[in-house]
Amino acid sequence: MSPLAAEPPPRSPDRSATSKLPYVIFQRTPDGPYWVRFSIRGEGQIRRPLETRDPTLAEQLALEAYVESKHRAKSGLRSRARTFSRVAEEFITQLRREAERKERRQFQVDQWRRIVERYFVSFFAERAIDGIIDADIHRYREWRKDYWTIGPGKDVQIIPYMRGGRQIRRPITARMRKPPSPSALRSEFVVLRLLFRFAAQQGYIKTAQVPEIHLTRVPANARPSFEAHEFTRLEQVSLERLTDAKINDHVRRDRAVLHAYCMIAALSGCRPTELKNLNWSDVLGYRECRSMPIDERDVRLRVRGKGKNRVFVPMLAAVSWFDILWNFWLKAAGREPGDDDPVFATPTGKRLGSVKKSLSELLRAAGLLTDHRGARRTAYSFRHFYISQQLIAGVDVFLLAKNAGTSSDMIERFYGQVKLERMAKELRPEWRKQ
Structure with a gap:
């Protein structure tokens, strides 16, 4: 008996039993294309379109679909290969669930989603994920390096993204049109490896089918x-700019806030984001001891x-600012x-945003922009100055790492040269003549 049949009504018995074949070929409409239906242990019933109206060809395609699915099932795979874009969508959904359960940080999920959608899906698209091999990863690596120069991103002028429920349009600058840094490329390949493991x-x-994704080691580089x-x-130039008779009170206030920002950053080792988020309730013990020396x-x-x-504990010299x-x-x-008011605020009481522009003007005026x-020096340079000065002063690396919110390994990697300076006496012992 031919396995071809019209699709049975919902309550009709499965015709696979009468056809003696493990699958049923049917049409959803009298003149429509053929479909195949079969069951796979652990996955339930599978239905697939055969995309043909020719009954002879439909029988051939149905057999191929069934045999392929059974082979994949015996190999421990799903009955049908998933496209990369479909897996990427499921990967992002999983990341979001992890963020909701507080298992992963939301900002990390948002960052990874943009990487997956802009780069990974653009390159691999509808490729079957089980067909991606090592050579494809190598080709992707080269494609990614050229993305913003001669690749798909060369004509992109605006990047839209969501922040706080609002769509932000970020213009592409000349500085962005360059190959990714080794550290950025390494971070992206970490995400790609996680996606394949998922x-x-x-x-x-x-x-065994997970392609080899090499993570190039990023050489340690001393921070500016x-x-x-x-x-x-820098401190002297900043104070001189404060006393400039040509500026008005508004500019003078902005420069004073910037000066306080620089001093607190340099004497506490705070990251720029940490300073931006700082509220008065976070300056623990300040209200109670304001009148004290x-x-x-x-x-x-x-x-x-x-x-x-x-x-953590800041330097005492930071408190006066x-x-x-x-x-x-x-x-x-x-x-x-109030407790919820920002420490670094505008004259209207709003949280101060980026100090990038005003800080660059100060650094340029002091001849210290690079x-x-x-x-190029940035607001992060104050954190690096703090860590360097603490090392030179002999603060224990482990205690310093805990106070700065980093690891002793990171300090060893990026501030090793400072440790050499700290050990100058030990490196100049008295040599004895034999």
Whole structure:
């Protein structure tokens, strides 16, 4: 008996039993294309379109579909190969669930989603994920390096993305039109490797089919910081700009806030994001000891950034600069700042955004925009200055790492040269003549 049949009504018996074949070929409409239906242990009933109206060809395609599905099932795979884009969609959904359960940081999920959608899906698209091999990964690597220069991104002018429920349009700058840095490329390939491992966990590919994704080791590179004499110069230039008779009160206030920002950053080691998120309730013990001498103020900072939070001890010299910011708030608002008010605020009481532009002007005025290698200094340079100075002063690496919210390994990798300076006496022993 031919397995061809019209699709039975929902309550009719399965015709596979009468056809003696493990699958049934049917049409959903009298003149429509043929479909095949069969069952796979662990997956239930499978229905697939055969995309033909020719009954002879339909029988051939149905047999091929059934045999292929059974073979994949015996190999431990799903009955039908998943496309890369479908797996990528499921991967992102899984990441979102993990973020909802607080198993993963939301900002990381958002960042990974943009990488997956812009780069991975654009390249692999509808390829069957179990058909992607090592050579495809190599071709992707080269394609990604050229993306913003001669690749698909060369004509892109605006990148839209969501932030706080609002769509933001970010223009592509000339600085962005370059190959990704080794560290950026490494970070993206970490995500790609996680995606393939997810596919293996879901049974879409076997573990042996996960392509080899080499993570190029990024060489340790000293961060752009300040020498002690350079920071002293920056501080002097900043104060001189504050006393400039040609500026108005509004500009003077902005420069004073920037000066306080630089000093607190350099004397606490805070990350820029941590400073931006800082509220007055996070300056622990400040309200109670405002009237006390500086050297008696036992202030701690509670900061949030990079999806983490910590409480740490700043240098005592940082405390007085909080007084400046407190007084600015009093003058502008006519009241003391509340616990939820931002430490770094605009005259209207809103949280201060990026200081990139104003800081660049200050660094340029001091002749310190770049370090001796030509690396551009940023707000992060104050954190590196803090860590360097603490190492030179002999602070234990483990304690410093805990206070700065990093690892001792990171300090060893990126600040090793500073440790050499700290050990200068040990490196100059008295040699004895034999």
